[in-house]
Amino acid sequence: MNASTLEVPCEIPADARNPVEPFLRMDRMPHIWCPACGIGTTVNCFTRALEESKANLDKVAIVSGIGCTGRVAGYANLDSFHTTHGRAIPFATGLKLANPELQVVVYSGDGDLFAIGGNHFIHAARRNMDLKVICVNNLTYAMTGGQTGPSTPGQTISATSPYGVFEPAFNLVQLAEAAGASYVARWTTFHVKQLARSMGEILQKKGFCFIEVLSPCPTLYQRRNKMGDGLDAMKFYKQVSKIRNGASTADAALTKSGEILVGKFVDRDRPDYLELLQAQMTATLGDRYAEPEVMCEC
Amino acid sequence: MHADPKGVLTGVHFLDGDHACCEGTLAAGARFSAGYPITPSTEVVERFAARIPTVGGIFIQMEDELAASITIQGAVWGGAKAFTVTSGPGFSLMMEHIGYAAMTETPCVFVNVQRGGPSTGLPTLPAQADMMQAKWGSHGDYGIIALCPNSPQECFDLTITAFNLSEEFRVPVMMMLDECVGHMTEKVVIPEAHKLNITPRRFTKLPPSEFRLFEPKADQVPDMVRAGDGYRFHVTGLTHDEQGYPSMNVETQDRSIRRLIDKLTPISGPRALFETENLDDAEVVVVSYGITSRVAQRAIQLARARGIRAGKFRIISAWPFPDPHIRELAGRVKAFVVPELNLGQMVHEVARAAEGKAKVVPVTHAGGSVHNPEVILNAIVEAAR
Numbered sequence: 001m002n003a004s005t006l007e008v009p010c011e012i013p014a015d016a017r018n019p020v021e022p023f024l025r026m027d028r029m030p031h032i033w034c035p036a037c038g039i040g041t042t043v044n045c046f047t048r049a050l051e052e053s054k055a056n057l058d059k060v061a062i063v064s065g066i067g068c069t070g071r072v073a074g075y076a077n078l079d080s081f082h083t084t085h086g087r088a089i090p091f092a093t094g095l096k097l098a099n100p101e102l103q104v105v106v107y108s109g110d111g112d113l114f115a116i117g118g119n120h121f122i123h124a125a126r127r128n129m130d131l132k133v134i135c136v137n138n139l140t141y142a143m144t145g146g147q148t149g150p151s152t153p154g155q156t157i158s159a160t161s162p163y164g165v166f167e168p169a170f171n172l173v174q175l176a177e178a179a180g181a182s183y184v185a186r187w188t189t190f191h192v193k194q195l196a197r198s199m200g201e202i203l204q205k206k207g208f209c210f211i212e213v214l215s216p217c218p219t220l221y222q223r224r225n226k227m228g229d230g231l232d233a234m235k236f237y238k239q240v241s242k243i244r245n246g247a248s249t250a251d252a253a254l255t256k257s258g259e260i261l262v263g264k265f266v267d268r269d270r271p272d273y274l275e276l277l278q279a280q281m282t283a284t285l286g287d288r289y290a291e292p293e294v295m296c297e298c
Numbered sequence: 299m300h301a302d303p304k305g306v307l308t309g310v311h312f313l314d315g316d317h318a319c320c321e322g323t324l325a326a327g328a329r330f331s332a333g334y335p336i337t338p339s340t341e342v343v344e345r346f347a348a349r350i351p352t353v354g355g356i357f358i359q360m361e362d363e364l365a366a367s368i369t370i371q372g373a374v375w376g377g378a379k380a381f382t383v384t385s386g387p388g389f390s391l392m393m394e395h396i397g398y399a400a401m402t403e404t405p406c407v408f409v410n411v412q413r414g415g416p417s418t419g420l421p422t423l424p425a426q427a428d429m430m431q432a433k434w435g436s437h438g439d440y441g442i443i444a445l446c447p448n449s450p451q452e453c454f455d456l457t458i459t460a461f462n463l464s465e466e467f468r469v470p471v472m473m474m475l476d477e478c479v480g481h482m483t484e485k486v487v488i489p490e491a492h493k494l495n496i497t498p499r500r501f502t503k504l505p506p507s508e509f510r511l512f513e514p515k516a517d518q519v520p521d522m523v524r525a526g527d528g529y530r531f532h533v534t535g536l537t538h539d540e541q542g543y544p545s546m547n548v549e550t551q552d553r554s555i556r557r558l559i560d561k562l563t564p565i566s567g568p569r570a571l572f573e574t575e576n577l578d579d580a581e582v583v584v585v586s587y588g589i590t591s592r593v594a595q596r597a598i599q600l601a602r603a604r605g606i607r608a609g610k611f612r613i614i615s616a617w618p619f620p621d622p623h624i625r626e627l628a629g630r631v632k633a634f635v636v637p638e639l640n641l642g643q644m645v646h647e648v649a650r651a652a653e654g655k656a657k658v659v660p661v662t663h664a665g666g667s668v669h670n671p672e673v674i675l676n677a678i679v680e681a682a683r
Contacts, residue, residue: 025532028543058528063372074532074544079525081375082534082544083368084398090332090365094372094380095525097356098330102376102526123361281351290304290354294329295377295524296499 023047023057025077032071036230038189038215039069039136043076045192046107046134049199060103063092065112067143068217069136072107086117089124092131098294100274103132103203110137111149114170118150125179125208127273132202133210135172138217139254146220153256157224172212174249177266182207184249184266188214190237191262198264207272214260225256299498301325301458303491305353310487315480316341318450319409319473320349321488322457323381327496328407329355330380332369334362334388337421338477339411342383363388367395371404375533377524379461379499381407385477386415389428390435397436398535399470400558403512403520405499407460409473411480412588412639414665424477425665426588427640432472433617441559444472444617445571446587450484456614459571462497467561468519474616476639478589478668499524506530512554513540518561567622571614576602580609581632582681585624585648587613589668590637597637597674606682616644624651633681637661637674657681 024047033039050057057078064073066085073080079102083091088106096104106113113121113135124131140158141147147160151172156165176184183205187195195213202209216222216233227236237260245263252261271279281289305324313321320342323331329350333343347357355378360366363384370380384392389410399406412428414420428435432444443463447453453475460471502509502521506529512520520540523529536544537551575598577583582601586594591612601608611627611634613620624647628634633656636645645660652658661677663669 058530059526061525074534077530079375079530080532081372082532082536084394084535087364087368087395090360090369091372093358093360093365094330094332094369094374094378095376096372097358098373098376098378098380099524099526119361120365123365277356285351288352290352292329292356293354294356294373296327296329296379 019051020044020047023050023077024075028075031075033068034219036216036218036233037068038138038213038233039072041189041192042134042136042195042213042215043072045196046199048196049203052200053203055103055203059101060105061095062105062107063088063095064106065108065117067109067112067141068138069107069109070112086112086115087120088112089117089120089131089133093124093129096130097274104130106131106133108135110135110139110151110172111141114172115150122175122179125176125181125210128180128182128207128270130206130272130274131208133208134199135210135212136215137172137212138215138221140217140221142217142220146217146224151254153254155256169254171249171253173210173252173265176210177249180208180270181210181266182268182270183209185264186212186214186252186262188237188241188260188262189216190234190241194262207270299496301491301494301496302327306491306494307488308490310485312483313450313486314341314483315447315450315453315475316411317345318453318486319457319475320345321486322454323407323461324349324353325454325488325494326379326458326461328379328381328461329353330370330373330378331357331382332360332366332373332380333357333383334360334366336385336388338413338480339383339385339409341480342409342411363391364394367392367408368398370406371395371399371402374404374406375525381409383409383411385411385413386419386428387417389431393431393435396442396470397438397440400436400440400442401535402533403468403558404470405464405468407457407464407471407473409475411475411477413477420666422477423666424589424668425639426476426590427643427665429474429616429640429643432474439555439559441562442470442472442617443467443562443565443615444474446474446614446616447479448588448591448612449479450482450486453479454486454488458494458496462495463565465497465499466519468500468522469562472617474588476588510540511542512538514557514561518557562618565615566618566620570620570623572620572623573610573612573614575610576607577609577611577627579607581607582635582678583609583611583627583631584635584637584674584678585611585613586637587616587644590639593669593671594637594674596671597678600671600675601678604679606678608678613644619647619651621651624648625653628652628655631656633657633659635659635661635674635677635681637663637669637677639663639665639668
């Protein structure tokens with residue numbers, strides 16, 4: 001920022017509001033995220049998707065695990081749950097089954113969803129639980145200081161891999177597809193339009209939906225790996241991303257500096273958990289089957 | 299309010315403790331359970347899985363106990379009454395979410411059919427060695443309620459009590475069965491629905507603009523809401539203020555964590571659950587719970603036959619520990635004898651509450667069977683000298 005920027009005359013009307021404000025708990029601002037962190041960008045896209053979906057926000061719940069992205073739930077002006085590390089998906093499973101009219105969104109990070117919570121992820125996808133899972137993948141455990149995670153690419157330097165990561169990383173989109181997800185997409189925080197559109201699509205789609213968002217962590221990932229700042233991350237995403245809708249997720253593995261395949265990879269229809277449950281019970285119990293009324297009458 | 303008749307299997311039955319416990323959950327209004335198989339507890343959810351589709355609810359078998367113990371809490375915030383069931387190794391895995399339930403004041407019930415430990419231990423054989431874990435197993439300071447049935451009938455009755463207390467106090471409640479009580483088959487009488495009192499969830503009557511999710515009422519317990527009703531509330535396991543927002547400061551920590559424990563004080567005093575016999579003239583009191591209380595009953599009879607003035611104090615609500623009641627007894631008896639299927643757990647609570655005013659004699663057993671009543675008798679005889 002230079003001095004002349006500050007001198008530009010600018011009148012902001014007293015009633016002017018950022019269009020995202022109704023979707024956020026403004027009494028909790030400022031948020032805790034670092035400058036140039038990508039999580040806020042994803043939240044911005046999410047609010048756009050919510051706005052365009054015309055969803056009744058009283059019926060949208062958001063569930064997060066632990067970590068930087070785990071803090072999203074606390075800033076969203078929705079019924080929101082900040083759960084334990086890795087357990088956002090099973091919590092969301094109970095919430096959805098008790099109250100199926102809720103649209104339940106799981107918003108969490110790569111370490112939370114795929115290391116400590118990896119088992120829950122694959123089983124929820126297998127069941128085709130009607131959850132919308134948004135994973136902000138910053139390739140590291142940022143909240144705790146930049147340690148190696150299950151999606152950290154090889155050769156990266158991290159706080160716990162000072163000589164370079166040598167473990168193979170998960171290809172998250174391939175894992176999601178193999179486990180049974182109905183919808184799988186990947187974008188970066190450079191692709192804000194496409195990301196908001198994908199988020200809108202999963203709000204309309206039934207079943208287990210998964211969006212991976214590659215998101216910069218300048219403070220703890222890029223600095224250690226001499227990858228510049230937030231702007232450099234945007235340039236990098238722009239330079240190496242290739243939009244390939246419908247591409248095979250098997251070809252979408254990430255490396256430290258190589259191509260990033262983005263796009264919508266999977267969009268298929270499978271009966272979801274509640275549909276399967278009801279079909280099975282109706283077939284076997286007939287008239288004796290009572291539709292679930294899980295909420296207590298009190 | 300009265301029980302919903304849909305879930306109440308009114309009649310006289312011949313049930314084991316696990317199955318009776320399941321009927322208790324249904325009578326209490328639970329329409330959601332998440333579980334993971336583990337001996338000797340699985341029969342509870344097996345019966346629930348068979349019964350619930352005709353009652354109108356959901357059982358889901360999760361991928362592990364970590365998942366089961368948090369899935370039920372999602373269901374509770376969605377408006378359900380919910381529970382999970384496990385035994386030793388699974389109970390260890392559930393500790394994370396017992397802490398979460400305590401911290402977020404989520405009413406729910408954990409059934410633990412205790413088996414021998416540590417680790418995989420004795421999967422098919424009894425123990426009472428998870429009693430301290432029930433109270434202290436998750437990290438940090440918090441309070442829970444734990445109930446110890448000693449018969450299938452009590453497995454039914456106390457499961458309803460467990461749900462009722464969890465709703466009244468917004469707290470996780472443990473049903474601490476043991477393998478013997480879980481697998482013992484006896485007569486179980488299930489009353490008509492209108493004779494069962496069910497505590498409703500304390501849903502707020504305030505509009506969203508005035509409601510704060512963790513603002514305590516006069517009984518130190520806050521009212522509740524469910525997702526989808528327009529309250530736009532926030533729940534976190536972080537230390538939080540009355541609104542539910544994270545608050546990382548000493549004052550909030552002190553105020554809110556003390557309240558999690560203080561709100562349960564009535565359970566140790568005026569509302570403690572216990573059963574006594576022959577305390578008026580007792581010189582030695584046998585303090586026991588669960589299956590061991592039934593063995594102790596025989597030992598007390600044998601002692602009385604020998605002219606020893608033995609009395610019984612059967613703990614039903616083990617946590618919070620009934621301190622005032624033990625303290626009062628300690629002032630007028632010579633000794634407490636405390637048999638339990640562990641190497642000494644609740645006996646330390648008895649000694650703490652007795653404050654040195656009476657001798658406290660442990661009768662330990664590493665688990666795998668029940669005590670021989672003679673062993674307890676010998677301890678009574680010795681204590682009476």
